[in-house]
Amino acid sequence: MYVLIRIYIVFFIVLSAQLPAEAQNSPSTVPTAIHIGNAAFEAPIYGARVALTLQENFGNQKRPVSTFIGEFVSDTAGIVTVSLIPDKSYMIQTTKDGFYTQLSKIKTANFSRTRQNKKGISLRPRNIISIKGNIVMPKGRGGRVTLKNQTTNNVRTEILDATGNYDIKAVKGSDYELHVLIEGVMDTVIQIEEKDLKEVSGNVPFVYNFIPNAPKPNYREGDVFDLALYNLNFIDRTSRLSSEIWLDTLTRVLKDNPKVKIEIQIHTDSRKSDRLNLILCGKREVTVRAELAERGLSEEQYTIELKGEDVILNECVDGVSCSKREHAINNRVSLLITAGAFLFEEEND
Template sequence: MNFTKYFINISLSMLLSGIAFSQEKRMAKADESFNRYAFVDARKIYLQVAESGYESADLFKKLGDSYYFNARLEDAIPWYEKLTTKYADDIDPEYLFRYSQSLKSIQRYEEADKIMEQFNTITGNDQRAEFFMNTRDYLKFIEMQSGKFRLLKLSINSKYSDYAPSFNNQGELIFASSRGGGSGMSKVVHEWNEMPFLDLFSSTIIESNGILQTPKKLKGKINTKFHESSTSFSSDGQTVYFTRNNYLKRKLGSNVEGTILLKIYRATLENDKWTNIEELPFNSNEYSIAHPALSADGTKLYFASDMPDSRGLSDLYVIDIHEDGTFGEPKNLGDKINTEGRETFPYVSDSGRLYFASDGHIGLGGLDIFVTVPEELGEFSIPYNVGKPVNSSEDDFTFVLNENTKIGYFSSNRAGGKGNDDIYSFKQTEELITTCNQYVAGVVTDASSREVLVDAEVFLLDDTNNELQRTVTDSKGRYRFDLECDTSYIVRANKIGYGPTEALLTANNVLEHKHDLALQLSKGGLAEKEVKPGDDLAKLLDLEIIYFDLDKSFIRRDAEIELQKIIVALNEYPDLKIDVRSHTDSRADDDYNMYLSERRAKSTIKYIVEKGKIDRSRVTGRGYGETALINKCADGVPCSDDEHQLNRRSEFIILQK
């Protein structure tokens, strides 16, 4: 044995083990900072560890997150990239979502979409993934929505953080800023991003153009040495709801882990100073409640929170404000608004529209601003991205709008700003798209010659066969119908000398979408054929064979299309009567197959009668089990699944024409 080599190997192993142990100790120290949201301090150590050559999934997660949660999405990309390539089988899918969002920040949309496809495959039922899969042409819609706001010049921003503008209904804009005030800049900085703590400032609005005068700090006890931000004022400007760290009467509160969270407070204006500061009763030390938004009539307060029933990092809630100033119970705004991501910074306009920031709904990157319009029973519509230039590939948030002057403000950390976050002003020049706009269009052609068919009748029916619209094809064989989102339809075409044809169509929830549906008609139909009792109507109409899944009796979607053609024939020939004969394959025992075929016959008859509104006396039928196989696949004969499926069929025998 080579003892020298053995000693060197042991020494090297011990050295590497010592290095790894040392790096793990440094990681543990960084994790302490990370867990109390001191991302900047944690990042310094993580970077040193990474530069030493140490690698782990946890290190890459924390480095990516330390940038991601400080809205430095571009800087997060290299670390999420390392994480998803080197530890693909060992990561939470949430990191795929963060990686996709980060890629959007530098407009790498194709790559971001591919990552979202992976995210959808892994998660399956994540709402963000569902929104993405249903709105694959989201960039097209955002482009259509864009250009409805014109940015204006604004000179009140500092080199620090300025955001959360709100109207105090007294001709001023109130906003949060870390610029400090009074005799000088605060020396206290926040561990999260090493920025000074936020205070509230006011600036008089020049209504004609939205320009703001020199800001001044709010008077009274509303500002403290901790964060104050995101305000909302009563219509008379005498009451304010605002966000602050858990701090009241010089007492600082924290959760069980020692983290200082956010709460909403209320104050009143007396002699031009804010006083009577009180904490709202539904706050908690164990989760944040923040970013209040009053309805115009003052009866409802919207806010963001990560309380226990929240779906994501933060959800939007609403609570009733009673006449005596007391509150009801917080109500989550539900899955239409909230996702597994961040929904935050709500604002309610005078018309009742709810604007908010989200990274869970599909946008351009980071937080985007969305609008949802009020519907019946206090519900809201699906959210609509407000488009560029308000939204960008960075974080865009805290949107407010004066609907009378069409002047508004929002905040963003986009490139070209003066500070960490900046306030932007805008003029709305056009109304936003806030309704789902879908339609179906296509060309009707001859199935054999492919020639376009002019003056063919095309019908739009609901899924219970009620006619909604009808049209005739133009000189190029074209037709078009407007649709409602999330609704099922039947599109039917007919022309003299041709047999009718139908297609099922389901409108999705994509906000702007065209469904292309070409229809082909075959010459003849029953009028051109010799029809006698005993004929199979399906064969006369050249229908695809209607199959059933193994051991199932429900009507498959492909079968629905063919059954609609049976319904058309029954409607076209009022004296026509048919007998539905259902068959199974030879698998399972004889008695069970007879029972199964009976279920299939009843299911088929029920569909024809209920969907087609056909008199029950015109449609009879029963099951035949495996008594009429059409191939060799009897008991004990080896056959493929496709061969067995040929026997799981329905026939439509004409009894009377």
């Protein structure tokens, strides 16, 4: 029994003597917070991947020895917390879908457990664009614009300069709200949809100018562009137009409003079979396209739909006896707005 106790005492003494030496070989670490932010919107980035590598040169002028520490993911506050060794140098590689990869260094020369050790990293988004324009302001008034990303809820605000100009950064791939505020004059929100930004690039900004109290559009997507004072008919059952004034008007409206798109619907009366009516519609389509091309209108702003006798405006359907004049009402063109909005006021002579 005495021998056994003595062996335990000797083992404990030897073990106790070894512990300080082992502790000295395991350097203490300090907690460090790495903050990942969005360079365009000054907002934290959730889910960024941070690869951390320790780099040591041991003072021998040779290439540094790299030791991979691990990969970490930022939380909802955009923060990664790691334990680093003081007086060392680390390489940080930060990646996130939709952003450019960034390499950065962090030196822990002044890091300690009594300080808040942190490192900030800003990732630059891909597909950055500008939303810019001018907002007419009364003299002596100030204003600002605030852009909100509808996907991420990131917000960016810019003060309007003395002339009402603004230029604010955004990222393609989302819908936005543009909040315009002019002191004592206006407080309104404009919706900018993702599809509106498709043609925008780093070199081609999205331009939105705004005039307070300007007349509002009276035609929008889904409305029929009803040119009541114009003749949108064909001559009897031919492909000849009764009037070309509506073509001039339509061309002017579309050229003045490049975001507007129109569906041109071509109709016939019901005096012939469906097949013959569609053939007639096809001939009328050729006429309309030629007239619009002659006026220099882009085909991206209009489509043509052949309706035939599908939509009869009066009682003159198949089997009903009607006069030539009654049938003539149905040999017409109708205009459906499929995108955009615009203001149009008919000229009353």
